């Protein structure tokens with residue numbers, strides 16, 4: 005095979021594979037490739053849960069058209085790294101991360117306010133989100149809450165498998181318009197959109213082939229199905245004629261080409277004119293797409309007096325046994341006895357024995373805390389958290405090969421009245437290599 009032929013085959017196979025093979029369901033969304041310290045120091049997720057549908061072996065099952073609600077709290081941490089968004093995150097967007105449009109988001113609220121778009125954010129603030137999702141595409145999908153920050157990227161919270169099952173009537177997405185008419189968003193205006201796309205595509209292809217396809221006879225005269233002249237792919241000639249000269253004198257273009265160009269101009273103009281007249285008469289009342297951007301109101305989470313002050317002492321990591329030991333000096337600054345409730349970082353949540361579920365399935369892991377039991381008001385106690393670091397390794401959160409060896413996250417404390425507050429910790433991670 006010649007070089008050219010080989011290249012053509014490779015290109016063809018490449019294009020064919022993207023068209024023929026549908027993407028297999030991904031079990032990850034690339035979040036593990038983000039550096040650990042960026043994920044641990046940027047957004048902390050707590051109390052993430054999926055409600056609705058039927059729970060089977062830890063996975064949610066819904067039919068097309070049925071709902072599952074994703075709730076949780078995201079904290080934009082004070083430990084936010086200076087290297088992201090110039091250290092000053094201002095615009096955020098809370099969304100879900102999954103494999104394409106497999107569910108439809110029918111409602112989203114942040115701190116109790118309906119939030120169709122992006123929000124204005126600030127370090128140290130809490131964002132309680134609630135997203136109502138409707139099953140759309142049948143399949144088994146992994147859905148995470150996600151928090152995107154302008155200038156930085158997107159961080160994911162703990163996810164859940166959601167199985168969307170085929171409904172007998174298929175899927176429809178009814179929306180009632182301002183004029184009282186109900187439409188199905190799934191296929192509204194699809195024929196028109198397709199029609200215009202196809203005509204536009206054909207016009208484009210005619211233009212491309214006119215100027216590129218076709219061969220020449222040995223004497224230089226055109227020999228092809230449309231008299232194509234390969235003008236565009238004739239760089240030796242196009243480079244040697246002056247600017248704004250279409251090369252008629254040297255035979256690069258001809259009167260016939262000028263005629264063809266004029267015909268294309270007329271055809272394209274007529275096409276655009278038809279489109280313009282059609283939209284003006286078919287949809288006389290229109291409003292442009294709206295931007296709704298605001299700062300979500302503060303909630304009790306933002307104004308709550310902290311229950312505890314924390315001062316991390318050390319974070320040790322044993323690469324062989326993958327044991328993570330973190331010692332934190334905790335001072336109870338409230339008037340009730342308090343207890344350690346959970347430690348959350350990136351997608352993982354670590355809870356002491358006897359705690360209730362605060363994160364979906366596999367993302368909740370145990371942590372051994374000593375001494376266990378309450379800390380009295382005013383008292384300072386050194387707490388040692390022992391974590392089996394295997395989940396850290398799975399989630400690529402042990403940054404032994406990165407430029408910042410850091411462990412960061414949110415420690416949650418609760419008091420006897422059920423009140424909960426959180427405190428951030430950040431401590432250099434000390435790996436002990438043998």
Ligand SMILES: [Cu+2]
Nearest residue numbers: 031032146163
């Ligand atoms: Cu996932």
